[in-house]
Amino acid sequence: xxxxxxxxxxxxxxxxxxxxxxxxxxxxxxxxxxxxxxxxxxxxxxxxxxxxxxxxxxxxxxxxxxxxxxxxxxxxxxxxxxxxxxxxxxxxxxxxxxxxxxxxxxxxxxxxxxxxxxxxxxxxxxxxxxxxxxxxxxxxxxxxxxxxxxxxxxxxxxxxxxxxxxxxxxxxxxxxxxxxxxxxxxxxxxxxxxxxxxxxxxxxxxxxxxxxxxxxxxxxxxxxxxxxxxxxxxxxxxxxxxxxxxxxxxxxxxxxxxxxxxxxxxxxxxxxxxxxxxxxxxxxxxxxxxxxxxxxxxxxxxxxxxxxxxxxxxxxxxxxxxxxxxx
Amino acid sequence: xxxxxxxxxxxxxxxxxxxxxxxxxxxxxxxxxxxxxxxxxxxxxxxxxxxxxxxxxxxxxxxxxxxxxxxxxxxxxxxxxxxxxxxxxxxxxxxxxxxxxxxxxxxxxxxxxxxxxxxxxxxxxxxxxxxxxxxxxxxxxxxxxxxxxxxxxxxxxxxxxxxxxxxxxxxxxxxxxxxxxxxxxxxxxxxxxxxxxxxxxxxxxxxxxxxxxxxxxxxxxxxxxxxxxxxxxxxxxxxxxxxxxxxxxxxxxxxxxxxxxxxxxxxxxxxxxxxxxxxxxxxxxxxxxxxxxxxxxxxxxxxxxxxxxxxxxxxxxxxxxxxxxxx
Numbered sequence: 001x002x003x004x005x006x007x008x009x010x011x012x013x014x015x016x017x018x019x020x021x022x023x024x025x026x027x028x029x030x031x032x033x034x035x036x037x038x039x040x041x042x043x044x045x046x047x048x049x050x051x052x053x054x055x056x057x058x059x060x061x062x063x064x065x066x067x068x069x070x071x072x073x074x075x076x077x078x079x080x081x082x083x084x085x086x087x088x089x090x091x092x093x094x095x096x097x098x099x100x101x102x103x104x105x106x107x108x109x110x111x112x113x114x115x116x117x118x119x120x121x122x123x124x125x126x127x128x129x130x131x132x133x134x135x136x137x138x139x140x141x142x143x144x145x146x147x148x149x150x151x152x153x154x155x156x157x158x159x160x161x162x163x164x165x166x167x168x169x170x171x172x173x174x175x176x177x178x179x180x181x182x183x184x185x186x187x188x189x190x191x192x193x194x195x196x197x198x199x200x201x202x203x204x205x206x207x208x209x210x211x212x213x214x215x216x217x218x219x220x221x222x223x224x225x226x227x228x229x230x231x232x233x234x235x236x237x238x239x240x241x242x243x244x245x246x247x248x249x250x251x252x253x254x255x256x257x258x259x260x261x262x263x264x265x266x267x268x269x270x271x272x273x274x275x276x277x278x279x280x281x282x283x284x285x286x287x288x289x290x291x292x293x294x295x296x297x298x299x300x301x302x303x304x305x306x307x308x309x310x311x312x313x314x315x316x317x318x319x320x321x322x323x324x325x326x327x
Numbered sequence: 328x329x330x331x332x333x334x335x336x337x338x339x340x341x342x343x344x345x346x347x348x349x350x351x352x353x354x355x356x357x358x359x360x361x362x363x364x365x366x367x368x369x370x371x372x373x374x375x376x377x378x379x380x381x382x383x384x385x386x387x388x389x390x391x392x393x394x395x396x397x398x399x400x401x402x403x404x405x406x407x408x409x410x411x412x413x414x415x416x417x418x419x420x421x422x423x424x425x426x427x428x429x430x431x432x433x434x435x436x437x438x439x440x441x442x443x444x445x446x447x448x449x450x451x452x453x454x455x456x457x458x459x460x461x462x463x464x465x466x467x468x469x470x471x472x473x474x475x476x477x478x479x480x481x482x483x484x485x486x487x488x489x490x491x492x493x494x495x496x497x498x499x500x501x502x503x504x505x506x507x508x509x510x511x512x513x514x515x516x517x518x519x520x521x522x523x524x525x526x527x528x529x530x531x532x533x534x535x536x537x538x539x540x541x542x543x544x545x546x547x548x549x550x551x552x553x554x555x556x557x558x559x560x561x562x563x564x565x566x567x568x569x570x571x572x573x574x575x576x577x578x579x580x581x582x583x584x585x586x587x588x589x590x591x592x593x594x595x596x597x598x599x600x601x602x603x604x605x606x607x608x609x610x611x612x613x614x615x616x617x618x619x620x621x622x623x624x625x626x627x628x629x630x631x632x633x634x635x636x637x638x639x640x641x642x643x644x645x646x647x648x649x650x651x652x653x654x
Binding site for chain 2: 018021022023024026027028029030033043045046048049050086105106109110112113114169170273274276277278279280310311314317318321322324326327
C-alpha cells in the first residue's frame with residue numbers, strides 16, 4: 001500500500017473541517033517546575049471521543065462514505081473503536097466493533113453509547129483478525145484498521161498540522177515532540193506533518209516498559225515484536241509490533257524511542273490531574289511521563305508531550321491521584 | 328469607581344497577549360446526550376493556574392507594573408490568589424496573599440508554589456479586610472480585589488472575547504452562556520464582552536443552593552446577601568453579596584440567575600470526568616450542572632457552559648467520580 005504523504009494529511013484536515021475539536025496546546029508553570037524546563041502539552045485527550053483516534057476514524061470513514069459503503073468495522077481495545085463509531089454515526093453508517101472482553105468498561109460502554117454494535121472476544125484464545133474478516137464478509141462492511149492504513153495515518157497527522165500552527169503562534173520553532181506510540185499511527189502521522197510544516201520539530205515515540213517494540217525496532221533498523229500482549233496498564237498502546245506502513249515512516253522521520261515505567265505513568269497522570277486539570281489515561285500519559293522523568297534523555301529546551309487519550313476508569317484514576325504532587 | 332467597558336477588555340487582552348492559555352470551547356457527544364441538546368463547554372479550568380482568575384490577575388498586575396508598584400496583595404480562598412501570584416511572579420513583583428485557613432490544601436499549596444507569601448486567617452473570627460489593609464499599609468503593596476475592580480473585571484472579560492470568536496468559528500450566533508458566579512467578576516466581564524462582540528449571546532449566572540445572592544439580587548433589582556458564608560463544597564464562588572461594580576453590570580447585561588444543588592454539582596463533575604476528560608472543581612462545575620440538569624429553565628437550542636476552575640483535592644474528585652455516568 002502507498003504510504004501517506006503531507007497532501008493526504010491536508011486532505012484529511014479538509015474533510016474534518018470543524019467537525020472535530022481543535023485541541024489546545026497547554027502550558028503549566030507546575031509542569032515546568034517539575035521538569036526543570038518548559039513543557040507544553042498537546043491535549044488530544046480533549047478530542048471528541050476522548051482520544052486522537054477520532055481524527056483517523058473521521059478521515060477513513062469520511063473517505064469511505066464518499067465512495068459509498070454499506071457499513072464499517074473495526075477491532076480495537078477502545079479508543080479506535082470510539083473514533084470509528086463516532087465517525088460512522090455522524091456519516092449515517094452502521095458500525096460493528098470487535099473489542100477484547102477485558103477492555104476497560106468505560107471504553108466498551110463509550111463505544112456502545114455512540115451507537116455501534118460491540119462484539120467481544122477473548123484476547124487469549126480467539127483471533128480478532130479471523131472474527132473481523134468473517135463479520136466483514138458476512139455484512140459487506142469495510143474494515144478500518146487501527147494504524148496500518150494510509151487514511152488513518154493521514155487523519156492522525158492532522159494533530160501535527162495543528163501543533164505546527166500552535167507552536168508557530170508561540171514563536172516556537174524547535175522542540176522534541178514526544179508521542180505515545182502503539183502501532184505508530186499517531187507518531188508517524190505527526191512526524192510526516194511536522195517534517196513538512198515545522199522541520200525544527202522531531203517526533204520521539206514513547207512506550208511503556210516491556211511493550212517497547214517501536215523503540216527496539218527503531219534501534220535495530222528492523223521490526224521487533226513484544227514478548228507479551230497484555231498485562232500493561234497502558235492498554236491503549238499495546239500492539240504486537242510496528243506496522244508495515246508506519247515503521248518505515250517512523251524510521252525516516254522519528255526517534256530514538258523512549259521507554260517509561262508504569263510508576264512513572266501513574267505519576268504523570270497525577271501531575272496532569274494537579275497541574276493541567278486533565279484526565280489522561282495510562283497509555284495517553286507515557287509521553288508526559290518521559291517529559292517529566294526522563295529529561296536527561298531529551299535534547300533542547302522546550303519539550304512538547306502529546307496526551308493522547310483520556311478514557312480511564314475511576315479506580316485507575318484514583319490510583320494516579322494518590323501520586324499527584326501537592327502543588 | 329468607573330465601571331469597565333469593552334475598550335478596557337480589549338486593552339486587557341492586548342496586555343495578556345499570548346502569555347496565558349487560549350482555553351478551548353469543547354463539544355462532547357456524551358454531554359449532548361445527557362442534556363438532550365448541544366452543550367459546549369468553555370474550559371477555563373485549563374487556564375494557567377487552573378482557573379479564569381489568571382486573566383484578571385494578569386490584567387491588574389500588568390497595569391500596576393506599568394505604573395510602578397512595590398508589590399501586590401490579595402485575599403482569596405484560592406483561585407484569585409493563584410492568579411495574582413502567577414501574574415506577580417511573571418512581572419517580577421512580590422505578592423502576599425491572605426487566605427482562609429480552611430481553604431482547600433491544593434489552593435494554598437498552589438499559591439505558595441507560585442512564589443507568593445501566604446498568610447492565613449480564621450474566616451470566622453478575623454477580618455480579612457482589616458488584616459489586608461494593615462499588611463498593605465506596612466509594606467506599601469497594592470491590594471488587588473478579587474472582583475469589584477475594573478481591571479480585574481476587564482481581564483475576566485477576555486474569556487468572553489475568546490468565546491465570541493470561537494462561537495463565530497462554529498457559526499453559532501445565539502446561545503445562553505451559563506457562568507459560575509461568586510462576586511460576579513467573570514459573569515459581568517463576559518457579559519460586557521459578549522454584548523459588544525456577540526449580541527445574540529446572553530450570560531446567565533449560576534450559583535449553588537443557599538449561596539444564591541446574585542440570583543436573588545437580579546430578581547429583586549437590588550443587592551441581597553447570603554445568610555451564611557461557609558459550608559459549601561463550592562468554596563470558590565461563595566461571596567457575601569454581589570459587588571458594587573459587578574451588580575449593575577449584571578443587572579444590565581445578564582440573568583435571570585440559575586441555582587443548582589450540591590448533588591447536581593458533583594454529578595456534573597462526574598460527567599466532565601467521563602465525557603470531557605476535564606478536572607473541574609465544585610464551584611467551577613455549577614454552570615455545567617445547570618446545562619445538564621436544568622434544561623427546562625434554559626431558552627434556545629445550544630447552551631454554552633463555562634467550566635471556571637479545576638483546583639480540587641483528590642478526595643472531593645473521588646466523590647464526583649463515583650457519580651460519573653458509565654458512558
